[in-house]
Amino acid sequence: MRRTGLAIGGIFWSFSSGWAADLPLPLDHRPVLAQVAQLGSPLFHEREAASRDLLKLGPDARQAIRSLLQSAEDPEVRRRLEQIAAQLDRNHLVSPTRVTLHAKSISAKSALVEIARQSGYKIQLNGVGDESRVFEFHMERMPFWQAVDTVANAAGLSVNPQDNHGTLGVYFSNTYNPYTAYAGPFRIVATNINANQNLQLAGLPRQAPSTRANDYLSVNFQIFAEPKVPLVGVGQVVPIKVQDENSHSLMPRLDQNQHRSHYSPARPNYRSFNQSTSVTLSRLGRDSTMIQEFHGKMPVLILTETKPEITILNLLAAKEHKASAPQITVTMTNVTEINGGVELTATFARTHGDPNDYSWNNTITQRILVTDANGNTFNMNSIDYQNQNQNSCTIKFQFLPNGGGNRKVGKPTKFVLSEWVTELMELDISFREIPLP
DSSP states (O other), X not given: OOOOEEEETTEEEEXXXXXXXXXXXXXXXXXXXXXXXXHTOXXXXXXXXXXXXXXXXXXXXXXXXHHHHTTBOSHHHHHHHHHHHHHHHHHHHHSOOEEEEEEXXXXXXXXXXXXXXXXXXXXXXXXXXXXXXXXXXXXXXXXXXXXXXXXXXXXXXXXXXXXXXXXXXXXXOSOOOSSEEEETTEEEEEEEEEEEEEOOOSSOOSSSXXXXXXXXXXXXXXXXXXXXXXXXXXXXXXXXXXXXXXXXXXXXXXXXXXXXXXXXXOSOOOOXXXXXXXXXXXXXXXTOOEEEEEEEEEEEEEEEEEEEEEEEESGGGOTTOEEEOSSEEEEEEEEEEETXXXXXXXXXXXXXXXXXXXXXXXXXXXXXXXXXXXXXXXXXXXXXXXXXXXXXXXXXXXXXXXXXXXXXXXXXXXXXXXXEEEEEEEEEEEEEEEEOO
């Protein structure tokens, strides 16, 4: 019989003989224990069924799976646990964080503090208006952005990303966003519509001359991401079905030989938590006063993982040092200690890549980290692009000590350029009853 197991706490537990009922697990997750035991079954169909059942347990099982993975001795069990853990991590990333809040008399400030506590996100309250006002909220596992908007719309608040770390800033504005869609960990807000008329006056067909003007409508959107899933690119919205109140199509009219009217963010551009995009529609007559129904897809590129690509130790002695990775080479041309930090000039040369990608270096400044020997980070205080071309760029940086808290920051010793791992997603978005100009 195939013998498999995990070594936990110095004791080997055999899957063929079962697991002890009192085996400690993170979060005391007994369903995980029962299914992990079957990953070592000598029968293939039982191992497959156990893998499927573990995935169904959802995000609550992630901690337990990770803990058991550290102790797995059997190669088959470890392989399956690694696959399950990776899939659960991915599912967690693209699923909304959920909030539960039931209160009959609560201030907007207190509600947002509770949402921040449950989600683990930092919400900076810069103003919530009259703090004596109280509201009634009933949220049961409500997606994060819908929970935030429920409070914000009730109290007239504006909630937007405040920095590149995912902090959300709250301001009293006495406004609301009536045309909002939600997709997983994203909020999509229709912000405005620009109308442009075009009347063809020349080159008209003799058989059926027409002087009727078409309205071209540019509908603009902002997409907001939960702090756990940074955006690195957003493509143009692809309309699937768009109709006015008279069931007339507002879909853009394209010639057969015209190229696709949208693009996808094939390459990472810049990490942020909100970006903008748009879609162009066509209105044939002025009798259309409303987008009764809008359904489309929005391509977004998300950052799923960062991992060190190039690491330089003993940074202050790294002048003229060159370090290479499969995709990029970094050469330090100047390293000078200043004001407890460091000023450095580095040339980044691309060794492989798409020759038509002229934006490849846009992400470099966000991928760099400078720390002291204890891992304390330095702030990137200034950036000066000195030379850029298709395959290389030279940048001058200043990194100064992070003044937050009471930490004592040592000398800068470590330079890390991280690699970004990304994933292209396609969001389904729908809106109704958007007024037209």
